Amino acid sequence: MLGKNVGTTTEDDECTDFKLALLESLNPGIRQEVLLEALLIAQGSVEDATKNLSCPTAAVSSKKRRAVGNGYQASLSCYQIKRAFEPSTEPRVKKALTRKGKTLHLYAPDDIKAHTPCSIIHNFLPSDEADALLRELLAESSTYTRETFKLFNNIVQSPHTTCFYVNTLDEAEAQKTDYVYNGSYLKDVRRTTPELRRVSRRVQTTVNAEVQRRIQEYYPGRKKLKYQSPKEWIPNAAFVNCYDGGTESVGYHSDQLTYLGPRAVIGSLSLGVSREFRIRKVVGRGEQDLKEKNVASDRADVEGQISIHLPHNSLLVMHAEMQEDWKHSIAPAQAIDPHPISENKRLNVTYRCYKESLHPRFTPKCKCGVPTVLRCVQKKRESRGRYMWMCHVNYAPGKEGCGFFKWAEFDDDGEPPWSKRIEE
């Protein structure tokens, strides 16, 4: 998968909750999903959840909701529900909101920014610009291909088609020979099309503003995160994915940081059919045991997933805390609402900022002689959050890797040790 770490995931389901049944009997006529949200926010207290739900605005009940392909919800904030982030003059402290095996559906921008490492802007582009980009990409996508990669010794194909774009033809040629993705070189790299380029400028402005807002509202001490770049975010590469029909999807993954560096920010524009973007927090090994022993009750919900609904012309900003700590996916959809222009297709553009200091001519090579992949330890408790350079040749069909491994070092701004040398 282009720009994604190859990996797998299991989604375990939990049986119906006794508390939920109790809550349902106390609050007849309110949808299960809403009850579940209320219960999660009340941290499992049926009494508190009932109190929160009894406010008059909570009467926006199931009757008003129409069951469409992608569902509908005004906002969590229409219930007098205590937010995971309490508004205060200090940056907010986050509490987990989801729970193992459950999906919390979020639609409203305020809920998304408060409860996830993302922010969303609906109706991002003037509608004629969004439609022009969609039309341009629909034409392009007729020649997109599926990525082929190796997973547990099986050759598999990505469940959607994809293509990669950079600013100039020279860069496109250099990409094909210099940059490695899951152990292979790309065959089809294109020059950004006129609409992609035009929209890129708008995305740049908005993403930078959103990053600054995030820092002010959510990060400790109102400071950027350790390893996050202090520089302006300038998109210079874009992956475009095409999902043709509800069965096309992308499995849970985090995006490759090899060329973006640690704490990367990504701007993701959705066009055409609305689909669900699901995210879940990575649970470190050992945290599960703690949870079972109820040692750390605030971690009790980390394994649930959140579904962010991505309508046509919405810009999702994946903030700096996303790739290291969360995984994301596009879930297969049982039903979709066809789009007037793209019918069953959804086009997605992820604008990214490739760092000059992480050009493969500078990064460590493995014993196979191939530039290595940058990964972050997500599971192992002792080394969680550390970065490493690894051989990824074994992901290429028909190739064996050398198992190369080296810890990766970065300064506070996410620059590798050799970046000073490059600047001189």
Ligand SMILES: O=C(O)CCC(=O)C(=O)O
């Ligand atoms: O289609 C999307 O919204 C997400 C795509 C994605 O995760 C990726 O390209 O890495």
Ligand SMILES: [Fe+2]
């Ligand atoms: Fe991704």
